[in-house]
Amino acid sequence: MANDKKERMKKIRDEILSFSLSSLYNDRVQNKMFPVIGEGNHNANILFIGEAPGKNEAMTGKPFCGRSGKVLDDLLEYIGIQRSDVYITNIVKDRPPENRDPTPEEIELYAPFLDRQIDIIQPKIIATLGRFSMVYIMKKFGLERELLPISAIHGRVFETSASFGKLKIIPLYHPAVAVYDSNKLNDLKKDFDILKQSI
Secondary structure (H helix, E strand, O other), X not given: OHHHHHHHHHHHHHHHHOOOOOHHHHHHHHOOOOOOOOEEOOOOOEEEEEXXXXXXXXXXXXXXXXXXXXHHHHHHHHOXXXXXXXXXXXXXXXXXXXXXXXXXXXXXXXXXXHHHHHHHXXXXXXXXXXXXXXXXXXXXXXXXXXXXXXXXXXXXXXXXXXXXXXXXXXXXXXOHHHHXXXXXXXXXXXXXXXXXXXX
């Protein structure tokens, strides 16, 4: 089973490496950057989903490895969870130029890869990081009626179901907010406390 998951994830990686349908692919090749597929435990109970890689991520191919990644690592440590026990990825797998927001077209192009990753991992909890992943995931799992601005629903637990069983979705602020506003770190800590209680 573990090998099967690994092979399916490798197939996704190989497809993304040559994903020339996306204009972001050309930027990646020209700038000698990497796509960011995701990393972590393929049997994780918790799947974190951000929006798109930043510069540090595209230079290394690793998700959340810059300043916001340090915030995420600290928050995981705060609730006693190893980064290696969760899986971390983004909807969009290539970096938008100048770290701009991903476009709806880019989200639509890359989302099928994320959908397959979710089906492979079969998490019990999806924690979305930022509003783009929040909107996509809540719509995907039939929670569009619950959608409000992230400031209104961060840290709430939404129960739904997927093809593989029961699923909890917890919208969280993107860790980058704490890089620019230290007050948001307290909000994130409270939300991570809720995340831990939901496991």
